[in-house]
């Protein structure tokens with residue numbers, strides 16, 4: 361069942377989204393060669409808790425971090441570590457969730473570490489643009505597949521593959537609510553979009569093949585071919601008019 365949110369609930373989700381977005385913005389400013397992903401984790405944890413929220417990911421199915429930090433060929437769910445030191449030329453995908461007054465804001469972005477290759481920049485830009493193309497069709501009367509198709513069409517038109525094993529999701533009182541939001545067409549239009557739906561749309565786009573594997577730590581997802589991956593995410597609300605991004609600063 362897809363839970364529709366009231367105006368009051370969406371107002372709280374806007375606040376949760378703001379906190380997650382603030383933490384992600386601080387991480388963007390902190391990413392540089394020499395910093396560890398454990399330090400990034402501590403920065404996000406501090407901002408989220410100072411604002412009276414909780415890091416949604418901490419302890420989720422036993423996840424040890426407050427954020428997910430996934431470097432280069434890592435797609436999602438990388439565990440922050442003192443042993444992971446960022447270096448010039450890396451790209452890093454950072455995923456932040458904040459739970460505030462019982463509601464979750466969830467957002468992610470991939471950032472360059474210092475100067476990165478033109479290929480890496482193009483992959484990151486494409487993934488962000490695929491997200492924005494998907495948000496643009498998250499409108500009353502459209503269907504879930506319009507979102508999925510927007511991501512797939514844009515990413516594939518630029519020569520990339522979308523990850524199939526991990527998907528976006530409804531968001532609200534739970535971090536993961538119905539519906540699942542694949543980043544590719546499934547041959548059925550799915551539920552019709554209605555005002556009050558709150559969705560975490562999150563394209564994961566690979567430079568090479570779509571396939572992924574999970575490392576022995578049981579969390580970190582990497583591309584099967586070792587090529588780069590990028591990840592952008594916003595939590596949004598379907599409204600009577602324009603889609604509202606809840607995780608904007």
Ligand code: MG
Nearest residue numbers: 466560562593
């Ligand atoms: Mg998410």
